Amino acid sequence: MNPIERALGILLLLTGGKLVPATVLAERFQVSHRTIYRDIDRLIALGVPVDAERGAEGGYRLASGYLQPPVALSRDETAALLAAMALVRSSRTVPLANDLASAEKKLLATLPKTVHGLLKEADKIVGIEPIPPDIFHAGTKAEPTEDWQRALDGFMAGILDGKRVRFDHVNPSRNTAKAHDVEPYGVMFDRDLWYLAGRCVDTQTVKVYRADRVRDLEISGMFFRADKSFSIKTLLGGAWLSQAMRRWEQEEEIAKILITAQQAKKLSADWYYRHAVFTPAGDGKILLSIPSTDRARILPLVRWLGPGAELLSPDGLRAEFAAELAALTTLYGNEASAG
Structure with missing residues (x-):
C-alpha cells in the first residue's frame, strides 16, 4: 500500500467521530507509529482538520462537520442557489470568497449537460444592479482590499471554530488604530459595506466593526461559548447604528x-x-x-x-x-x- 492509499484509508477510518489511537492505525496498516505520525502530518498539510488528543485514551479524529452527507438538489434548486450567489458576488467583497467559488464549481458539476453551459455563465442571465454611490455620505464608500477580504474570512472562521479573534480597528477621523479582542457572533451587509458583530471582551458588550477598517485580524486559541440568544436580525434596520451613536456620544x-x-x-x-x-x-x-x-x-x-x-x-x-x-x-x- 502506497502512502496515498494509506492516507485515504486513515481518512476513512477517522470519519466515525470517535478517537482512533495511533496504535490501532499502525496495526491496521502494518506500519510503524512513526509512519502513522507522518501520514497524519501529511493530511493536516493538505488542509484536512485532524484533531489530536494525547494521553492513554487519546488518538485522532476528523473535526466535526468536515465531511457532510451528500445533498441531492433538483435542477431548479441548483439554479436558485447559483442566482443567489450572483447576488452575493455583486457586493464585491464576500465572506469566504474562495470557498464560495469552489462551492459554485461543485454545484455546476451536479447539473445535467442540457443546462450546464447556460448556468456556467450565470452572470449572462442574472443581472444585479450595484448600489450607486452615496455622494451625501461619501465616508461610507470603500473599495475592496486584501485586508477587507482577510477580515471577513478570518471573522467567519472564528464564528465557525468558536474562537476569539484579535484585530486593530482604524478610526479615520482620529487616524488611530485600536486593538480589539472579540468573540465573533455574525456579519451583515449594509449599503455596500460589510460589518462584523461580536462581543468585545474588554467591555463585555456587543459591538459592530466596519470590515474595511479592520487590520491584522488573527484567530486566537481562546474558545468561547456563543450566545444562543444572539441574532444578527436584532442589529438590522439601523439598530446597530443607533447603538453605536449612543456610544459615540x-x-x-x-x-x-x-x-x-x-x-x-x-x-x-x-x-x-x-x-x-x-x-x-x-x-x-x-x-x-x-x-x-x-x-x-x-x-x-x-x-x-x-x-x-x-x-x-x-x-x-x-x-x-x-x-x-x-x-x-x-x-x-x-x-x-x-x-
Missing part, C-alpha cells in the same frame, strides 16, 4: 446644528442622521446633535440643509463655514451688481 466631540421642523422631518428619513439626537429648541426650531466633528461630514450636511440651518458648534467649523459663505456672497453679489 460618550467618546466623540458633538456637532450641533439648529434646524427647522421641516428640515428635521427630512433628516429623520435619512438612514444615518435619523439616529442622531433631535431636541426641541423653542420657536419651532430643533437642535440636531451629531457625535462627529469631521468637516467632510458636517459641512456638506449644513450646505444641503440650506437656509434655516445654523451650525452652532464646533467653533472652528462654524468659522470655516462663515468664511465659505462670505466668499459665495462676494461672488454672487458681484454678479448681481453687474446684472
Whole structure:
C-alpha cells in the first residue's frame, strides 16, 4: 500500500467521530507509529482538520462537520442557489470568497449537460444592479482590499471554530488604530459595506466593526461559548447604528446644528442622521446633535440643509463655514451688481 492509499484509508477510518489511537492505525496498516505520525502530518498539510488528543485514551479524529452527507438538489434548486450567489458576488467583497467559488464549481458539476453551459455563465442571465454611490455620505464608500477580504474570512472562521479573534480597528477621523479582542457572533451587509458583530471582551458588550477598517485580524486559541440568544436580525434596520451613536456620544466631540421642523422631518428619513439626537429648541426650531466633528461630514450636511440651518458648534467649523459663505456672497453679489 502506497502512502496515498494509506492516507485515504486513515481518512476513512477517522470519519466515525470517535478517537482512533495511533496504535490501532499502525496495526491496521502494518506500519510503524512513526509512519502513522507522518501520514497524519501529511493530511493536516493538505488542509484536512485532524484533531489530536494525547494521553492513554487519546488518538485522532476528523473535526466535526468536515465531511457532510451528500445533498441531492433538483435542477431548479441548483439554479436558485447559483442566482443567489450572483447576488452575493455583486457586493464585491464576500465572506469566504474562495470557498464560495469552489462551492459554485461543485454545484455546476451536479447539473445535467442540457443546462450546464447556460448556468456556467450565470452572470449572462442574472443581472444585479450595484448600489450607486452615496455622494451625501461619501465616508461610507470603500473599495475592496486584501485586508477587507482577510477580515471577513478570518471573522467567519472564528464564528465557525468558536474562537476569539484579535484585530486593530482604524478610526479615520482620529487616524488611530485600536486593538480589539472579540468573540465573533455574525456579519451583515449594509449599503455596500460589510460589518462584523461580536462581543468585545474588554467591555463585555456587543459591538459592530466596519470590515474595511479592520487590520491584522488573527484567530486566537481562546474558545468561547456563543450566545444562543444572539441574532444578527436584532442589529438590522439601523439598530446597530443607533447603538453605536449612543456610544459615540460618550467618546466623540458633538456637532450641533439648529434646524427647522421641516428640515428635521427630512433628516429623520435619512438612514444615518435619523439616529442622531433631535431636541426641541423653542420657536419651532430643533437642535440636531451629531457625535462627529469631521468637516467632510458636517459641512456638506449644513450646505444641503440650506437656509434655516445654523451650525452652532464646533467653533472652528462654524468659522470655516462663515468664511465659505462670505466668499459665495462676494461672488454672487458681484454678479448681481453687474446684472
